[in-house]
Amino acid sequence: MTGAKDPLLNVENLRVEIDFNGAWVPLVDDVSFSVKPGETLGLVGESGSGKSVSAMSLMGFMGRQRGQRLSGTAAFQGKDLLRLNDRELESMRGNEIAMVFQEPMTSLDPAFKVGHQIAAGIRVHQHVTAAQAKEMAIEAMDKVRIPSARVRADSYPHEFSGGMRQRVLIAMAIANNPSMLIADEPTTALDVSVQAQILALLTEMKEDLGLAMIFITHNMGVVADICDRLAVMYAGQIVEEGDVFETFAAPQHPYTDRLLAAMPSIASRRGSLEWIPGSPPKPTDFPAGCRFAPRCRHRLDSCEQPTTLLEISPGRSNRCLRGNTWMEENES
Numbered sequence: 001m002t003g004a005k006d007p008l009l010n011v012e013n014l015r016v017e018i019d020f021n022g023a024w025v026p027l028v029d030d031v032s033f034s035v036k037p038g039e040t041l042g043l044v045g046e047s048g049s050g051k052s053v054s055a056m057s058l059m060g061f062m063g064r065q066r067g068q069r070l071s072g073t074a075a076f077q078g079k080d081l082l083r084l085n086d087r088e089l090e091s092m093r094g095n096e097i098a099m100v101f102q103e104p105m106t107s108l109d110p111a112f113k114v115g116h117q118i119a120a121g122i123r124v125h126q127h128v129t130a131a132q133a134k135e136m137a138i139e140a141m142d143k144v145r146i147p148s149a150r151v152r153a154d155s156y157p158h159e160f161s162g163g164m165r166q167r168v169l170i171a172m173a174i175a176n177n178p179s180m181l182i183a184d185e186p187t188t189a190l191d192v193s194v195q196a197q198i199l200a201l202l203t204e205m206k207e208d209l210g211l212a213m214i215f216i217t218h219n220m221g222v223v224a225d226i227c228d229r230l231a232v233m234y235a236g237q238i239v240e241e242g243d244v245f246e247t248f249a250a251p252q253h254p255y256t257d258r259l260l261a262a263m264p265s266i267a268s269r270r271g272s273l274e275w276i277p278g279s280p281p282k283p284t285d286f287p288a289g290c291r292f293a294p295r296c297r298h299r300l301d302s303c304e305q306p307t308t309l310l311e312i313s314p315g316r317s318n319r320c321l322r323g324n325t326w327m328e329e330n331e332s
């Protein structure tokens, strides 16, 4: 039996590789993290760091196709997500784990009324009549605060604003009462004011429904707003994991430190906004040692050794070969 404090999802040594001209190239490797019931984990990092590939492989959308391969484990409610067959994947997706993507328009079918689309998702997983599913769809739309849900259920996706379309997708995601939601940059395509409303809605949903959430973003400000814990990804690996408050107060990895220094609110406290010079390596060019070393102002010759994510205190891990000894150089 699963205890209240046990993780709902426990990912260990996830590795996703693609065949690149006859050689296996890792897009993500040595990725381990866990999410407890009701907890929100922020998966954060620059573009191309492997956030989406990690999430997509958990949902069975990556690593299974020809020219791709997967290893590691992802324990979720007594099953290993990486080893589900097609039928088991179908029954898990949108039911036990639901996903919300960045671009609401591409996830909705323009030819069907939104109420119909939400109801169709319900009928995949629940034995209910079309009329019952429609009522449940309206209820879900109501929950995500779409005004006049009963009337709006008969509208087509293009009749909604971007923010309202994202609400429709969230309604679709929660309609089957999942225990986990994976949100991949769900606010990036929206205006700033609408972004704040969607974040507030997700926070509310998480609290009301006791949902666990993996929130994928490149925005540390968003992490501060809605996440309990964060895992920072760089070049296909997690470089630091921990409680959001503790990590923001004292980042252990130089990459996390740089990401925070690039946040306007923190930069104004420190006196300057600092971008990270250079760009991350491509999967075909990952260095054998620390992958961040070429851009790190604290690197030593010894940083050419392979790295491991080490637990430094309960719930906090760091991949920096220098531990936190680099911090003294920040102060000088």
Ligand SMILES: Nc1ncnc2c1ncn2[C@@H]1O[C@H](COP(=O)(O)OP(=O)(O)OP(=O)(O)O)[C@@H](O)[C@H]1O
Residues within 6 Å of the ligand: 018, 027, 045, 046, 047, 048, 049, 050, 051, 052, 053, 054, 218, 282, 283
């Ligand atoms: N289907 C694919 N085939 C080959 N390479 C891929 C595929 N999908 C992603 N990649 C590569 O895998 C790496 C990780 O990509 P991923 O989309 O996970 O990054 P990300 O951190 O989610 O970035 P973003 O914030 O831009 O979405 C990148 O180098 C990307 O080019």
